[in-house]
Amino acid sequence: MRGADYVIKRTAFAVITVFVALTLNFALFRLAPGSAITNLSRVPHATPETKLALKKQFGLDKSKGEQYVIYLQQLARGNLGISFENSQPVSSNLRVALSNTLPMVALGTIIAIVFGTLTGVIAAWRRGTGTEHLTVSTALGFYAMPTHWLALMLVILFAGIFPSGGMTDDFLIDPSWFTHVKDVAYHMTLPALTLALVLFGEYTLIVRSAMLETLGEDYILTARAKGLKPRTIVRKHALRNALLPITTLIALSLGYIVAGSILVETVFSWPGIGRAVYQAVLQRDYPMLQGAFLVLTLSVVFFNLLADLLYFRLDPRITS
C-alpha cells in the first residue's frame, strides 16, 4: 500500500501522544500535593460503601506507581470515577456532554470552513484591490475578538430573536421529535455562530495565504499557457494544491476550537464538554475535570491524526 510507512508512523505518533496525555493527566491530578484533588473517593453525599469501593477501585492506598497502572486499567474499562457534583459516573456524564457539544461545534466549524474558503479564495483572486483589503481587515477583526466577548455581543445583539442560554426550552413538555429538533437548532444558532465567526476570520487568512502561495507556482503559468480559463485554473489547479496546506492549518486550529468551545458553552450555558470543564472548575469537581480534560485532549489527538491521513490522501507525493 502506498505510503504505508507514513500511515503507520503517524498512527504510532498519535498513540504515543495519547499515552503522554494520559500520563500528564495522571500526573496533574494524582500527584498534586494535598488530597483534595487526588482523593477520588471524596465524593460528597456518597455512602461509606461507595467511598470504600472507589478507594479499592483506584487503589488510593497504594503507591503512586501502582496507582498509575490501576489508572490505566480502569481507563480501559471506561471507569473515570464518580463526579463530586452529581454523584454519577464521570464517563456517562461525559458521554452526554460530548454528544451535546459535537453537533454545535461541527455546525460552527463547517460554516467557518465553507465561508472562510470562499472569502479566502476571493481575497487571493482579487489581490491588490479594495475587496482584498476589506476581506483581510474583516477577517483580522473577527480573529482578534475574544471568543467569549463575541458571544456576549451576539447575545446582546440578538436578544429576543435567538435564545441566549441552554440547549432546550425548559417549558416544552414532552415535545415531538420534530419540535425538539427545532428547539435545539434554535438554541444552537448563537453558539455555533460565535464559533463560526471567530474561525471564519482565521480560515480566511489561512486560505488566502495558501492560495497566494499556490498561484505563484510554475504550473499555474503552464495552465494559463495551455489556454485554460482563469476560473478553471483556480478550481482545478490552484485550489486543489492549496488544499494541502489548508488542511494542515485547519487541523492545527483544532486545539483552538476546543478552547473556543469551552468559552462559548460557558456563555450560552450549553450543556457540553466545554461547560463541563467550567462547571468542574467552579465546583472543584476534580474527577470530572480530569475526565473532561482527558476527553478534550484525546479528541484533539484524534482529529490531528485524521488530518494527517487526509493530507496523505490528498498529496500523491507521499510514498512509501
Next chain:
Amino acid sequence: MSMVFQEPGLLSGTQPIRTLRGSLWKVIRGQPSATIGAFILGSFIVLALLAPWVAPYGLHEQVGPVYGHPSWSHPLGLDDGGVDMVTLLMWGARISLVVGFAATFVSIVIGGTVGLLSGYLGGKTDSVLMRITDYFLAIPDVPLMIVVAAIWGPSLTHIIIVIGVLLWTGTARVVRAQVKSIRERVYVKRARSLGAGNVRIVVRHVLPQIAPLLIANTVLTIAVAIFDETALAFLGLGDPSRISLGKVIENAFQRTAITSGAWWAIVPPGAAVALLILSCSMIGRAMEDALNPRLKAAHLSARSFRLRPLVGRGKDAV
C-alpha cells in the same frame, strides 16, 4: 529559480530585512498596517502606565449607581459596583499588558533556548527536543491551562508561568528552522574553521540574524497571551485580587450585566482586548511579511495584463 517572475529590479523596493538594527522600527514606519498597530498598542501602553495618575476616578471608588448609564462625566458608564468604566479599563489594561508581556517573556526565553539548542546542536538533542515539542503541541493549550490554574491556584505569577509554559512551542519551531539555515551559511562555517567557539558564534552571528524573526514571533505571542489571560479570567481562574480586562468582562458576565441591559460594562473591555490583539497581530504579520517577502508574483488574478494603444502604425510606432 522560478521560471520567469523574478521581475527584474522588482525586488529593489522590498529587500528582506536581515539585520537587527532598526528592523522593527523600519517595518513600523514602512507598512501602514504596522504603523496603525504600533500606534494603538503604544497608546494602550502609555495609558496603562499612566493609569494611577491619569485615571479620572479611583479604582474602587463608587461614583454612581450600579450600572449607571454612560454620561458626559462617565463616557463609558459604571459597572456593577458603581465604578467608572474608563478607570476600570485603564487599570485593567495594566494587568492584561503585564500578563501578556511577562508570559511572552517566559515563553520566548524557553522557546528561544529550545529552538537555539535544537537548531544549532542538531542530532540527538534536536530529535529529543523536537519530539517533546510535538507532544506539547498535540495537547490543547487552554484546557491544560485551565487544569493547571485550577489545581495550582490563581495568582498572577501562576497565570504568567502557566501561559508562558504553554506558548513556547511556536517560538521553538520558528527559531529552530531559522537557526538551522543560518548554521549552514558560509560565514558561520568560516568562523568555525577559524576556531571560534560555539558561544561566540551564537552570540555574534546567530542571534543577530534570528532577532528580527524572534521579534515578529514575540509580538504575535503577546497577542495570544493576552487572549489566554482573558479566557482564564473569564472562567474564574484569574487572580482575584487584580483587575484585568478579562476580569472586567467576567464580572459583568457574572453579575447579570446583560439582563440589566448594561452593554457598556461588556462591550468596551472586550473591544479593548480585541484592539490590543489586533494591533499586535498587525505588527507581527507586517514583520513576518517583511522578513519573507513573497518573491514569486501570482501568475493569476482577477485582473489581466493591460494593452497600451499604439500611436501611429507599423514599425515606426512608438
Next chain:
Amino acid sequence: MSSLLEVEELNVWFDLPHGGTLHAVQGVSFTLDRGERLGLVGESGCGKSTTVLGLLGLLPPSAELSGRVLLDGVDILAGGEESVRPHRWVDLAIVFQGAMNALNPVQTVQAQIAEALEVHGLASGRAARARVGELLESVGIPRERGERYPHEFSGGMRQRAAIAMALACNPSVLVADEPTTALDVMVQAQILELLDALCRDFGLALLLVTHDLPVVAQLCDRSAVMYAGEIVEHGPVDALFHDPRHPYTRLLFAATPDLHANGAPVSIPGAPPRLDRPLVGCPFHERCDRAFGRCTLERPLLRGLGGERAAACHLNDVPAGVV
C-alpha cells in the same frame, strides 16, 4: 508570403511596487517562418523570457504591453486576454523548464495532457487517453507511465512529458524557454535531439530561448541577441558566431568556455543597466570594450546590414579604419 509569426515593436512595462515602471522589453521585433528555428539569446534578466510570455499575454496584471503580435497576419494581442486565449497552445505552445514545477504535482501526467485536448475540444474521454498515449510514445515515454505523477518522473522525463503536452494541439510554433537548463549534460543532449527531430517531423517553427549558446548553434538557423530588453543583433547563427557585428554578441561568444581552445574564459565585467529609468546612449556602452563618444549620447537603432543581418551598434556606421 507573410511570415507565420511577426512580432512588431513589442514593449512590456512592469509596475513597480513603490511607483515607477520597469521597461523590461523595449521595441522587440522579429519574424518566424514556418519550420524556421530562431534562437533568442541573452543573459539572465535581459527580457527574453518576458518577451515570449508577452507573445501570448501570459504576463501578470502589473504588466502593460504595446506592439503587435501577428499570427498568420492576424494581430492576436489586440483584444487583450480574451482575444489571445483561444490561440494559446493551439497555435503557439510553450515548453517551460520541466525540471521545475511546470507540471501540476497532484495530477497524473496523463490527465494534464488530456486536459489540453479537452479544453480545446480536440478529444475527450477514451479518445483523449489514446491520443495522450501516442504523444507520450512520440517523445520516448512508455504510455503506461502516463498514469504516474510528475514527481515520479526524472527531470529529463518530465521535460519530455512537457514537450508531449506542448504538441497535443498541433501548434505551428513551439516555444522552448530554457529547455535544458537544470538538466544533466547527457539528458540535455537527448532533449535537444528530441526537439530537433520533432520539429523536423511535424514541421514546427521553433523559438528557442536560452542563455546557452552551443544549444543555439546546434538547433537553430537564426539567432537574435537580446540585451537590456532589446534585440541588439540578429542574423544567421553562423554569421553571428564568426562575424559578430555587436560587441555584446562578440563578448558573449567569447565568454562561452571552449574545451578545445587554450585561452581562459572571458567574462564581461559589469552588470546590465537598470531598466526602471530612461537610458541615455547605448545600453551596453558601460561594459563595451569599443565604446566611443557617440555611444554615451545616442542610442543606436537596429540597422540592417544586408543578408538578413541587423545590429544596433554605432560601430557599424563608422567606415572601417576610423574609430
